[in-house]
Structures are given as structure tokens and as C-alpha cells.
Amino acid sequence: MLQRIYGTAWESQEALEEHLRRLEEAEKRDHRRLGRELDLFSTSDQVGPGLIIWHPKGARIRSIMERLWLDEHLKRGYELVYSPHIGKATLWETSGHLEFFRESMYDPMDVDGQEYYAKPMNCPFHIQVYTSTTRSYRDLPIRLTEMGTVYRYERGGVLHGLMRVRGFTQDDAHIFCRPDQVEDEIVGVVEFAFDLLRTFGFEEFDVYLATKPEKAVGADADWEHATESLRKALDRVGVDYEVDEGGGAFYGPKLDIKIRDAIGRSWQCTTIQFDFNLPERFDMKYDGADGAEHRPYMVHRALFGSLERFFGVLIEHYGGAFPTWLAPVQAEVIPIADRHIPYAEEVRDQLVAAGLRVHVDGRNERMNAKIRDAQLQKVPYMLVVGDREAEAGGAAVRLRSGEDLGTLPVADVLARIQAEVASKA
RNA sequence: GCCCACAUAGCUCAGGCGGUAGAGCACGUUCUUGGUAAGAACGAGGUCAUCGGUUCAAAUCCGAUUGUGGGCUCCA
Numbered sequence: 001m002l003q004r005i006y007g008t009a010w011e012s013q014e015a016l017e018e019h020l021r022r023l024e025e026a027e028k029r030d031h032r033r034l035g036r037e038l039d040l041f042s043t044s045d046q047v048g049p050g051l052i053i054w055h056p057k058g059a060r061i062r063s064i065m066e067r068l069w070l071d072e073h074l075k076r077g078y079e080l081v082y083s084p085h086i087g088k089a090t091l092w093e094t095s096g097h098l099e100f101f102r103e104s105m106y107d108p109m110d111v112d113g114q115e116y117y118a119k120p121m122n123c124p125f126h127i128q129v130y131t132s133t134t135r136s137y138r139d140l141p142i143r144l145t146e147m148g149t150v151y152r153y154e155r156g157g158v159l160h161g162l163m164r165v166r167g168f169t170q171d172d173a174h175i176f177c178r179p180d181q182v183e184d185e186i187v188g189v190v191e192f193a194f195d196l197l198r199t200f201g202f203e204e205f206d207v208y209l210a211t212k213p214e215k216a217v218g219a220d221a222d223w224e225h226a227t228e229s230l231r232k233a234l235d236r237v238g239v240d241y242e243v244d245e246g247g248g249a250f251y252g253p254k255l256d257i258k259i260r261d262a263i264g265r266s267w268q269c270t271t272i273q274f275d276f277n278l279p280e281r282f283d284m285k286y287d288g289a290d291g292a293e294h295r296p297y298m299v300h301r302a303l304f305g306s307l308e309r310f311f312g313v314l315i316e317h318y319g320g321a322f323p324t325w326l327a328p329v330q331a332e333v334i335p336i337a338d339r340h341i342p343y344a345e346e347v348r349d350q351l352v353a354a355g356l357r358v359h360v361d362g363r364n365e366r367m368n369a370k371i372r373d374a375q376l377q378k379v380p381y382m383l384v385v386g387d388r389e390a391e392a393g394g395a396a397v398r399l400r401s402g403e404d405l406g407t408l409p410v411a412d413v414l415a416r417i418q419a420e421v422a423s424k425a
Numbered sequence: 426g427c428c429c430a431c432a433u434a435g436c437u438c439a440g441g442c443g444g445u446a447g448a449g450c451a452c453g454u455u456c457u458u459g460g461u462a463a464g465a466a467c468g469a470g471g472u473c474a475u476c477g478g479u480u481c482a483a484a485u486c487c488g489a490u491u492g493u494g495g496g497c498u499c500c501a
Binding site for chain 1: 426427428435436457458459460461462463464474491492493494496497498499500501
């Protein structure tokens, strides 16, 4: 009989204690625990493992992420598309997914005698946009983006909270361009990625450039050009990276960005991948200046990676204490006694009218309990209102750090929160 | 998918070497109307994950299934 025994060894008592502290810190930040405590999301046995139910507070944060995502993409020349969640077997035969990715796909459903598969990736659909008409070299680059929800069969033992799931939404985009545009496109994507990740509070990154593996499709010259453009782009943007020799996908070289969270853990989110396979399979082309047909370069990229995973990382990074611009509830108005509820609602209405997310704690509890609960919910601003505040037309401001700002006019409270939101601090 | 462990109230857990279960928090009602991290009393809430086996009797023992956690492998 075989028995597995796990153990760890430490050089010193201090090293062990440090390790235990980290474990404890990680447990406090565990997104599954915070997801429940802060009422952000859940999973349900009735729905199925690896399928995420976004609750109002989690969905609030997601919608903020999605708005930012859309604005930034439109600013950067991407065009928004939407595609269906299922597609015919022939589509996945053409794409090669049934040949190479079948074990991650769910069994097909029968629709009028045709087999349809839930999509594990968005690319074939975006390619349909491209191939729906003839393309000129003047049309390129074409950048198509979509919050695309995909379904992948993941083995039971690997599922984990939001980090590894069976249905997830990618902030997907596909860039189709000419060889001479590749480098600038990659620079654009890399800069975009760092901008976006920094906005969400991440400062440290590990970048990996994965090159051609043994088994690969596509011409050597294309691989070289693509890999070179990745290198050059990284140099131009000025980031350090490691080369993962032979670690690319069979269809193209790639660049992965891992982010370091507040307690030093590393998470894979952003991925930028060339694809020499799909353009061939779907016979994508454009008319060149020379009058001949050419194959466009294709780049897949996801910056958040998946919204689910990124949200999980965000929760752990901030330990649930989201910055004000992301916080599902930005301010909790705390009436001291029942008679202050109408005034509390007035304050809330003023702030909500100005676009803030504000809630009144009108429960029959003592102010102390309401403050405690708002603290535990990690609400950035607590606005205590009693006789004095109602009289003065203000609110006593307490921050979740415990700091007491004293009584401020409602207009000042609004200005302060708005400034904080605008700075995304 | 593989190895190991676990599954008792919404949450965190206790108990139960076989005779149908408890606490704290949360929830409801009432009292209280309180000035910066938990006011009080009362109440409701569980076919002890599911299915099957052993037994006079299963929440408890056994098996399977499902789910969860940790690890392996793979990925967004």
C-alpha cells in the first residue's frame, strides 16, 4: 500500500512563523470567503460546479469593469461586436477545435438534426465578421472586441472559486493586420494592458515571451516576424521579460503577463497570442496594394483574461476593501435614531442623484452596530446623521480606516467622494 | 481525471462508540431611540448532502453518487 505524506521544512522558527502568517493572511483574503461575506457572488449545487452566480454587489463591480473596458477599447480603435453562445459543428471542424480542443468542449446539442456546440472560444465568430466581406489592405488593422462568455469542460478536481470555472467571460479581442503593422499593434496592446492593470491597483508584473514549440503550424518566417515584433514591442515599452523557449502554442508565439497582488502572489491574466492557424483554416485574406491576395496576421488577446478570474484576483488583492471607485456601496448613511431616517434618505438621494452608490442603514439597531457592520462590509464612507447633522445640513464622515473627518456639508462630502472616484485611487 | 480528506440551521461549528440534534452569529417579533466596531428579551429555522445496504431501529456503521477542500496535471 502506498501512502503519501506531505510536509514542509523551515530553516528557522521565524521562517515558519512568517509562512504561517502568510497563510493566515491569504485565508482572510480568500475570495470565496469574501465573496460570501460581502455578498458578491455564489455558486449553487442546483446550478452546477464551476458556474458563477453574480450577486448585486459583485455585478455592480463587474459593470464598472465592463464600462471601463468598453470606453477604453473604443478610445483605442477597437470595434464592439457580439456573437452567439453556440455554433454548428462545421464551424468547429473548420476552426480545428473539434480536432484539438474537443476534450474541453461540452457534448453537442441537436438542433433540427444539426449538431451545435457551446463555444469554448470566441475567435471563429470574430473571424466571421472579418470574412463577411472582402477586405482591403486599407481596412487593416481591424480590432474586434467582445465580452465573450465561453464554456469549457474543466476536470472536477481543478475547479476553484472564481479562479478556475466552467463558464467564464473573456474580455476578448482579435486584431487582424498586415505584417508591417504587427509591431505597432503589439505595442498598443502591451501599453493598453499595463494601463488597465495599473488602474486596478497592480504595480508588479512578470512578463513571459513564449516562443515556437516543437510541433507548430505556420511558416518559419511568420513565426520569426511575430516573435521579433513581440520582443521589439516589449523593448519599446520598456518592460523586462523572461523568454519561455518553446512555450508557445502550436499556432503562434505568445506573451503572458502575470500580476503580483498585494501579498506577493502571482496570477496569470493577460495573454497576447499570435495565430497562424485560424487565418489559414478560414481562408482569411485581404487585397494588397500589389493587387494580390494576402493572409492577414491574427492576434488574440485578453487583458483581464476572464472577468471571473480577474474579479477573484481583485477581491484578494484588495482583501475586499475595494477602492471607492469600485466599491459596490460607496457610502453607508447611518441615522442615529429612527427620527433621522427621513434626513438620511434625503442625504442618500442627493448623493445618488450625483451618481454615487449610497445606502441607508435604516435597521432598528444602535449606531454602534451599524458602524460595525459597515466596517465589516468594508464600505469606504460612513455618514452618521443625527440631530446635529440634520440641523446643519451635513453628515459626520467616518472613513473605513477609522478616521473621523467630523461633520461636513453634504456638498463637501459629495465633492470629496467624486474626486476620489475620478482619481480611481 | 488521479490521490487524500471532508459534507450537521443562511454562516462558523459542537454533538452523536445506532434509539430522529445543539451553540454563537445571521433572520423575525417586541422593548429600547442609542453619538463612532455587537442593547435586551422572546421566537422561527435542520427528512444531519443524495441514493442504496446492514439492523427491531441509521443523522451515527458500510457502499455508491454528488458537492467541497488540499495536492498532481492542465488553463483565462
